[in-house]
Amino acid sequence: MTPAPSHYDLLIHGGTVIDGTKAPRFIADIGVIDGHIAAIGKLDGCTADRTLDATGRIVAPGFIDSHTHDDQAVLSQAAMPFKVSQGVTTVVAGNCGISAAPLRADMELPMPLSLIDSPAEGRFTTFKAYLDALRATPSSVNVAAMIGHSTLRALTMGDLDRPANEAEIAAMQAHVEEAMQAGAIGLSTGTFYPPAVKATTEEIIEVSRPLSKRSAVYVTHMRDEGDRVMEALEETFAIGRALDIPVVISHHKVMNAQNFGRSKVTLPFIKETMKHQCVSLDCYPYTAGSTMIRTDRGMLEGRVLIASSEPHPECAGRDLADIAKEWGVPNDEAARKLQPGSAIYFMMDEDDVQRVMAFDETMIGSDGIPLGDKPHPRLWGTFPRVLGHYSRDIGLFPLETAVWKMTGLTARNFGLHGRGTLKVGQHADIVIFDAATIRDAANYETPTKPAEGIDAVIVNGTITWHHGVHSGARSGQVITRRDKATAEAS
Template sequence: MSAAIRRACVAALLLAVATPLAAQAPATSAPEYDVVIRNGRVLDGAGNPWIVADVAIRDGKFARIGTVRGRGKTEIDARGRYVSPGWIDMMDQSGSVLPRNPLAENKLGMGVTTAIGGEGGTPVPASEIPAYFQRLETQGISINFGTYFSETQARVPVLGRSARAPNAAELERMRAIMDTAMRAGAMGMTTALIYPPSSYAKTDELAEVAKVAGQYGGFYASHIRGEGADVVGAVREAIAVGERGGLPVEIFHLKVAHRPGWGKLMAEVRDTIEAARARGVDVAADMYVYTAGGTGLEATIPSWAHEGGNDSLKARLASPEVRARLKKELTTGSPGWWNIVEAAGGWDGIVLANARDPKSARFHGKGLAAIAKELGKDPADAAWDLVAAGNGRVMAIYHMMGEPDIETALRFPWTSIGSDAGAALSAGAADELGLPHPRSYGNHVRVISRYVRERKVLTLEEAVRKMTSWPATRMRLAGRGAIQVGNWADVTIFDLATLDDRATYEAPTRSPAGIDWVLVNGVVVLDHGKHTGAKPGQVLRGPGAAPTTR
């Protein structure tokens, strides 16, 4: 064959091969992905150092990580920003507000894509949980949401607000209610043991009801019985419930609210939890990153006075003899009651946040000691008169924790992050609790802006792990918490240089800065810090739910 003929054959062959390839990938091909995030510093959530990579998303899940040549219907340039798995709020209070405001603007504004609620249980009885979940799914929600069921929700239908222990038959009825809740998709059983009537439940009762949740693979999560001088004993009780009930234990909002114990008790808590873990107890804790807590002002009243409910409490507060006894117990203590006044260092450390009474609104932001002086009353009387006059739960801020203890607890590898705050009914408003606390708008951002960038308590990678892969692993949230091909594409994109929680005790509903984009299940929900109106969130049912509903 001549050289000319050979060249002609080669040219024909090349043309035959090249032509169909060009047809397969024309310049005007449709986008290959739903979203492509380009050029970001990708933090996988597992604690690894960041890498510069593109992240492609298709059908709600991560499809490719690395160099992505295909286009996305939506393209996000994350150059100079960090791309993290969406942040998880391990102690949320949004259960009752999501049916009314599914957008959860304050949650998304601080990078939260998934929230686990239910310290006080579900907002409906056990038998109504399926319909509640169905409503959330039908109307749509902007964040992923799961919830616990409270032991108190099993107790009150059987015992009312009585302080007595259940008999054997009553206990079985309580266990049956918990069984219904677990099969409906609750994530486990909670308690809030400083608040009546939850505080009336003893360890034996808790362990017996917890066994039901444990049979379905659920958790025992607790606002423990004391967070002050008796915090170590309260942690031990929670661990005992988990051991006897056969289920993992989550300590809600870990803290030491006792000034004499600052710098000492947190180490004892650590040793107690790590000793339990060493013998095989699956126990861990979550926390918020503020030195003040927030709860109802009625928490300043010993537990026995609450028996029978709010009307009974107000009747007792009207009695001078009862008031005298209550004031004495502020000094002597009272069985089954955590003295939160002592924890706050006295009435000066308690600030009125929401009086639920227009006549007393002028006192918002003032300490109870100052309010009492202005009214010419004893501080206890001033506080309890506010409780009696409030049309709803009167809320207060309690300054009772030490900064070094927060930093110590953040370093524990088994702590995750929970805000103890709910979604607001509208952007810029206080959360559903009616408690204007900066944790509602700034908690998760503050973990990074204050404790990574400013105080260098944590590395960025470790802080992100505590808000992503660790809580997802902890809660058995399959396919979440890490940027990994096949996982659900929950994403928070932030600018570390400008990240700022901004909310303060004086301006608690100020939105943070530095969160640029948030995606939930592959859908952009926050774009340049603005809510898009999208509602791609999923209901996260617990392990007891039927497989078709999980």
């Protein structure tokens, strides 16, 4: 056995390690050299360029946000304070069919593509160009990116209100192949949204063909999360089987009052399907979702809080019903006047949220939209909310399980090699927090308040957040997919 080094770039002393595997916690020191974990154990007498005292604190892998819309933010808001402040060291981008590339400068982006804030002068015509830009100007977090099916439809089709024809499918497939060669970890769809509503199952399968030989992941905001959620699950699983690839169900939920409690049906169906094919899922720990301002009745049944509005920015943070009353118009007409923009929709039942979150294989993702002054509080509070409110206060699951759901499980499901667990040789993505005080401070009234209880966040061995202050470090890396052959050889 090779002896542990005696000097480290960074030494984390005396912490209680929760390693991201669901194993019981243990007390140990962690030594970091060249951005990697070099030793875990009793490192008394060792020296270091910098030492952090983690006595009485939890030392865990940096959290991996399994579902983000940070595609453009990692370039335009590269410090990423809304993520590093809550312990996130890696984001999975390109969700819901929406990606930052490929795009043309002359394209007018339909909603919800425009929510990721892609300025025409900063667009990338290839996926490789996007990843190269991230490498040239690193973010404060690591980025694992997918290509979006809706983005491809907008790029290749003049009319989105129909299925793609053979030539358009071939063009989209070529872009997927380019993205796979560049290192995209998979492809996402958002058939719930207008740009992809008319896409057929067959279109999605054919566009996604390049994923098969690489076992890249297929991630989907399903066609329906309400009355027809079971049909949407069946379509999702059929796509995975046809392509023989892993499937991720994005932000699994059952929405609208008539469907409250249906997670008692969806989760057993998902669990049974997992016995036959590779399926995983994520969720966010809130009863409200957030997306583009919509006018369809199903989205306006509950409380709607406006997060941003281009024509009426003064309405951000206000309830749609109050705005409609003030304007003397029905809710749907008020919503139409507020478009384009984003809104927060209170449409889920707390029992369903807890049931989905407690499901053994559920990962944690924020689904936050980094846009405007009144975003959904999940953008700033998701991970501390799980650790504080749901794990510590409610006792939904042990802290070891909570950490696993946002680290090791996510790294495994997305194939993020070298991340997600604390062991020698892994990238030194680490968070140090106080299990007794960690909590989300962001709420719907003050949604951008940083979380409490996070002591330090380390990204690739560099201290990025310490005692509530961003260090200015931008040591994030681009995480690319490893092909099957590469993975098997290592």
